[in-house]
Amino acid sequence: MEDNQKGADLSTAKKLLSLVIENKKFEWRKQYISGREVKALVNAGDDVDLFLSIVKPWEDELIGDDDLVDLARPGIERFFFKNFLWLTINDKKFKWYEQYVTGKEVKLLGNISLEDDLFLSIQKPWNDEHIDNETKVDLARPGIEHFFSKEIPAEIKIIVNGRERSWSKNTISFEEVVALAEGNVHNNNKAYTVTYLKGPKQNPQGEMGKGDFVYVTNKMIFNATATDKS
Structure with missing residues (x-):
């Protein structure tokens, strides 16, 4: 009725x-x-x-x-x-009512842990972009922005100068690589060149200098070569 x-x-x-x-x-x-x-x-x-x-x-x-x-x-x-603007998170479609969205907002919208890694899918052959919690992404650009996440393992293994080391962060700095290579012994008389291989999509291989950091993945290889300061 x-x-x-x-x-x-x-x-x-x-x-x-x-x-x-x-x-x-x-x-x-x-x-x-x-x-x-x-x-x-x-x-x-x-x-x-x-x-x-x-x-x-x-x-x-x-x-x-x-x-x-x-x-x-x-x-x-x-x-x-x-x-509204469309975006996808781990292959699920969502609406957003503002032009910009932060990494944190994407994680909350997609029910993703704030500790997990978040990436913005980029057309090949370019590398996908790592999105920090405070990074803003413009959703008004042409096309739909596609985000995906990866859980950070509690502990991974990296290889530093041929020796396996445990690591529990998603990044590592130049200084941290040197410390692992030297067994945390500080030596002011040495300068270092650090190279790496088998890294994640953001930084698959390359060289690091003082103040640099890179994203890490399991079994990533680092080589720290020391030279005496002149």
Whole structure:
């Protein structure tokens, strides 16, 4: 019975029901209006989501195309639109209502641990981009941005000057490689050249200098060559 009443025409009522869409007033002949009907009144496109304004501290309500809103409730119902952008996280599609998103926000949206590594997929032959928690990514660029995560193992093994070492961070600095190579013995009379192989996509191979750091992966190889300072 209630469903039939929702579609009932109020044309015989003394006055029409009012609603506001993006600060513009409209009148409606039925008690209920669907999200699709609200959009049709203002020719809204598919790249916006419809919201019903709710008094604070409550959150505004997202209204789907088939959702019905009762216009006969006390007061005038106010609707507004939000533009959204698509992104994917670990192959799942999500909406975001701002131009920029941080690595932390991507992790929270995708239910990813804040400790895990996050990457932005980049078209080959370029390397995927590592995204820190505070890094901002522009979602308004052409195409859909694709993010994926990798769990950081509790402990990995790296090879430093032919010796296997345990490592529990996702990066390692030049100074940390030298310390592992020298057994944490500091020697001011030596300078070092550090090279590495078999690294992750961000830094598969190369050379490090003072102050540099690289991302690590299991069985990554480092060579620290010492020379006396002149």
